[in-house]
Amino acid sequence: MSKDIVQIFDTTLRDGEQVPGCKLDTTQKLVIAERLELLGVDVIEAGFPVSSPGDFKSVQEIAKLVKNATVCGLTRAVKKDIEVAAEALKFAKRPRIHTGIGTSESHIKFKFNSNKDAIIERAVEAVSYAKSFVEDVEFYAEDAGRTDNEFLARVCEAVIKAGATVLNIPDTTGYCLPDEYGAKIKYLYENVKGIDRAILSCHCHNDLGLATANSIAGVINGARQIECTINGIGERAGNTALEEVVMILRQHPTLGLDTNINSKLLNDTSRMVSQKMGMMVQPNKAIVGANAFAHSSGIHQDGVIKNRETYEIIDPLDVGVDESSIVLTARSGRAALAYRAKIVGYELTKKQLDIVYEEFLKYADKKKEIVDEDIHEIIETSNINIESVA
Ligand code: KIV
Numbered sequence: 001m002s003k004d005i006v007q008i009f010d011t012t013l014r015d016g017e018q019v020p021g022c023k024l025d026t027t028q029k030l031v032i033a034e035r036l037e038l039l040g041v042d043v044i045e046a047g048f049p050v051s052s053p054g055d056f057k058s059v060q061e062i063a064k065l066v067k068n069a070t071v072c073g074l075t076r077a078v079k080k081d082i083e084v085a086a087e088a089l090k091f092a093k094r095p096r097i098h099t100g101i102g103t104s105e106s107h108i109k110f111k112f113n114s115n116k117d118a119i120i121e122r123a124v125e126a127v128s129y130a131k132s133f134v135e136d137v138e139f140y141a142e143d144a145g146r147t148d149n150e151f152l153a154r155v156c157e158a159v160i161k162a163g164a165t166v167l168n169i170p171d172t173t174g175y176c177l178p179d180e181y182g183a184k185i186k187y188l189y190e191n192v193k194g195i196d197r198a199i200l201s202c203h204c205h206n207d208l209g210l211a212t213a214n215s216i217a218g219v220i221n222g223a224r225q226i227e228c229t230i231n232g233i234g235e236r237a238g239n240t241a242l243e244e245v246v247m248i249l250r251q252h253p254t255l256g257l258d259t260n261i262n263s264k265l266l267n268d269t270s271r272m273v274s275q276k277m278g279m280m281v282q283p284n285k286a287i288v289g290a291n292a293f294a295h296s297s298g299i300h301q302d303g304v305i306k307n308r309e310t311y312e313i314i315d316p317l318d319v320g321v322d323e324s325s326i327v328l329t330a331r332s333g334r335a336a337l338a339y340r341a342k343i344v345g346y347e348l349t350k351k352q353l354d355i356v357y358e359e360f361l362k363y364a365d366k367k368k369e370i371v372d373e374d375i376h377e378i379i380e381t382s383n384i385n386i387e388s389v390a
């Protein structure tokens with residue numbers, strides 16, 4: 001079955017870099033942009049050019065460097081922002097301006113002290129102005145997650161008429177439930193005139209831990225772009241994690257959707273971004289966390305040693321992890337101990353294993369994790385005939 005491609009719009013260098021402490025200089029941003037291109041992302045959101053001279057320079061240099069991916073710059077629905085973004089993107093092979101405005105009741109009332117018609121007018125003006133510089137214009141309806149669907153559809157229709165090529169439907173506050181977000185995309189897909197001339201994009205934040213689920217609900221219902229970041233970094237609780245959506249689509253071929261990402265580079269890219277931004281990846285993080293392929297309970301270890309697929313749905317090699325690991329703790333069983341003992345050089349008989357296992361449990365109750373040196377010590381000091389040990 002041929003699969004529909006979902007475009008991956010990476011915003012690590014814009015939404016991700018907004019995180020306090022994650023600021024990067026131009027050289028660091030260039031290294032990450034180069035890696036994102038190698039990874040296979042379709043769009044790199046390189047920054048918010050009007051925000052600072054440093055960000056302008058970064059977007060400009062990335063625009064010069066990147067060969068295949070679209071390079072995108074963020075703006076508000078403000079002429080000056082759009083002019084500065086166009087200038088920063090001047091050398092891009094595929095430039096995109098990402099402009100937009102808040103559309104929810106609370107944004108219209110409190111941020112803009114405005115009304116619905118005036119917001120549509122500003123949105124259309126911004127898209128038309130951006131269109132005078134570049135062909136590819138993405139429009140974001142900020143806080144679309146809390147915007148009523150009928151009004152959102154009116155906004156989308158108007159900006160498509162003005163030339164928008166992509167409609168970004170951000171769940172800016174991470175409020176939506178997956179069903180609700182999926183239904184929003186479906187509603188737009190079915191009710192916006194001219195929708196065949198644009199693609200719908202999911203941009204979900206993770207305030208309730210639903211960013212990935214919402215993005216997947218979005219593409220199931222017709223969106224064809226996901227905006228995401230490496231390791232899910234981003235404002236507050238973060239954005240949709242790139243590695244999660246990519247692997248969900250790959251692990252569920254019946255959805256009929258895929259991306260252009262080379263998944264074998266996911267683990268290494270995660271480490272690179274984590275290290276450059278000084279932002280640790282939680283060990284239990286899906287796909288790229290240190291424990292994502294580590295097994296520590298006896299029941300699981302026994303299964304994985306017999307056949308990896310008993311407790312793993314992803315082959316670690318597919319995401320660039322060399323192998324699964326069997327971690328020895330006080331919850332581990334004989335099978336795991338024998339397996340690790342063999343790796344460090346001891347082929348234990350059943351009787352020897354029984355003796356060593358008793359010693360191992362005493363050790364393991366005192367330590368969080370038993371490492372290779374501990375195995376040597378336990379075996380050497382156990383009351384077994386060491387000569388008979390390989
Ligand atoms: O979360 C959001 O709404 C955004 C927009 C600026 C696209 O990041």
Ligand code: ZN
Pocket residue numbers: 015170172203205235
């Ligand atoms: Zn965002």
